[in-house]
Amino acid sequence: MVDDLPAHMRPERSFQGLILALQRFWADRGCVILQPYDMEVGAGTFHPATTLRALGPKAWNAAYVQPSRRPKDGRYGENPNRLQHYYQFQVILKPSPLDIQDLYLQSLAAIGIDHKLHDIRFVEDDWESPTLGAWGLGWECWCDGMEVSQFTYFQQVAGFECAPVSGELTYGLERLAMYVQGVDRVYDLNFNGREGAEKVTYGDVFLQAEQEYSRHNFEHADTDMLFEQFRMAEGACRKYLEAGWEQGEGGNGARHLMALPAYDQCIKASHVFNLLDARGVISVTERQGYILRVRELAKACGEAWLATEGGGAQ
Template sequence: QRLQEYWASVGCAVMQCSNTEVGAGTMNPLTFLRVLGPEPWNVAYVEPSVRPDDSRYGDNPNRLQRHTQFQVILKPDPGNSQDLFLHSLSALGINVREHDIRFVEDNWESPVLGAWGLGWEVWMDGMEITQFTYFQQSGSLPLLPVSVEITYGLERILMSLQGVDHFKKIQYTEGITYGELFLENEKEMSAYYLEHANVDHIQKHFDDFEEEARSLLSLGLPIPAYDQVLKASHAFNILDSRGFVGVTERARYFGRMRSLARQCSQLWLKTREEIGYPLGTYQEANLVYPHVSEKLSRKEVLGQAQTFVLEIGTEELPPHDVVEATEQLEKSLVQILGKRRLSHGKVHTYGTPRRLAVVVENLCLKQMEEEVELRGPPVAKAFDQEGKPTKGC
């Protein structure tokens, strides 16, 4: 509710979730279709996201077959979207000065939707809580203007706020925990997705949804056609969780769904254009950049040594790999600095399963001068009888 109130206060329409299973808030037509075209669009909504392959019978503390996202779309980018996001954390009661909030590069793509974007994972105290993306393409079509997508993982944020180590311990409301409400659902749906789903039936469902989508596209109905694409996508995810889909089959399934998603996108754009873009059109600002003198833009290189910090984001590492990685990082960095003739003080390395860091004390900001003496030709061949340099010089 706090997130809804905050984003409503900055101009977002608060909408409802999809009534069809989706793997992420991005797949909701409020995002997938609305980021297309020139119409401005600012929206926020809660999206239960169903991912059969993440089924863990409720045993994994932060991985569920149905988790809850909060999705925000800002179209066009207002220019201060990162600041708006950080203020939203404050609205949740998170003091960003007391927590380690980091933007870690993680570009996003969806082969099924023909969508991708540049962005970051947002980590709080070492755990991913949000995905922050600048959409570049959706439905295999380039986007102009670019939209900003902010996707919060609500269970992880609540676990951090309440100081619990498992989703089932989250206090959902007074006297009721998340586990009491949803743990049995996780167990039974995990059993269905991983053990009991009939692959022959699901395969037929996929084919039927695909055929229905094509029929609706031929009738000029992109919204119900896209709904059938979502149903087909969920059917594929069930087949995948049952281990039914091989590498070759996966590529074929992706191609079939991506083709449908592209046709839905093209038809949606055509429909919006025919009705005259009722939400208006985005006009790119005519920005004038002031001339900056080249001399003023240059910065003098400081002569004194300073502390140097390098941080590297990693995939989840086992504990013993963290130790080895920090040792290798220190060894490699010392070798590189030596080859570059950069003097330095002590080198300290640190590591967690998701990131490595190295601190170099008193690192010189410029290379030490080096004189190299090379043996040249004999003096007798370097100068002629008149004392003038020969070609041997």
């Protein structure tokens, strides 16, 4: 597959080529290819296509790129591989197919990582998200000693047992691209696969943003506003959750009619918390309290989702 692509689209030549190759690979395996969720999230897992769809009995296979924001990881554009905004490529397969490891290895081959040449390893890494009330077992996948993906079998999400279990693959796109392009500094990545005057690098696209957002995240983010936003998002989430419940008729169980809008507010609260944390205005003792508050929202949203059609409610 790699061979019939024009040079600028090849995964080892361009960042966008890498994304397109992964999308095509997973599209060929029956995944719906979604676009990024239109809210700030810390990881692809927060996308409702993963968090909520992982709950309930219905089969679901999807893949998408998710821009992820980790305000604390900003380094003013000075660190060669730490970013406060980066891309994850996320795949969710429910139930987890029995050949999911093979599928994953094939996807690496599709972006030019040859397992006869490279040392690919599955190293224990159990995943837990305290804010989402979620955990799973799996590995970090190493290629020549570099972590290129996270591989998780979700066991619990939003405090509910996953039945069936989903398999989640998360590719760190910048790292992977640096690896296949043979680049040491993320800003030197070739973004569009062109050379000379036409070449656009990752730095051309994102360096200024990294500098500006680092300033924002660490020094200027308006904490009064953020505290207020946290409070409001938490309040709104609860309000929508409450308003969404509807008693079933004729012996049917209760249904929920607004799980998704409520979950948006949970995502919002989580991101606002991350910003406050980066600003250093949340003390160590308070921190746990905030995480707990977001988790309570996530759990309530999961419960609501399970009472929707998508969540498999009858």
